[in-house]
Amino acid sequence: MGIATVFEAQKNFSALLKRIHGEGEIIVTRHGNPVARLTTVEKRPME
Numbered sequence: 222m223g224i225a226t227v228f229e230a231q232k233n234f235s236a237l238l239k240r241i242h243g244e245g246e247i248i249v250t251r252h253g254n255p256v257a258r259l260t261t262v263e264k265r266p267m268e
Contacts, residue, residue: 223246225240
């Protein structure tokens with residue numbers, strides 16, 4: 222699990238998405254408080 226601030230998420234969203242693949246989950250914080258969780262999504266078979 223990784224941690225990123227809202228500022229980092231706004232400025233580097235593409236890099237954050239790449240980090241998710243390695244870390245599995247990233248918690249986004251604002252003023253030290255968690256406000257969001259970014260995680261990978263499992264691929265579904267095409268319907």
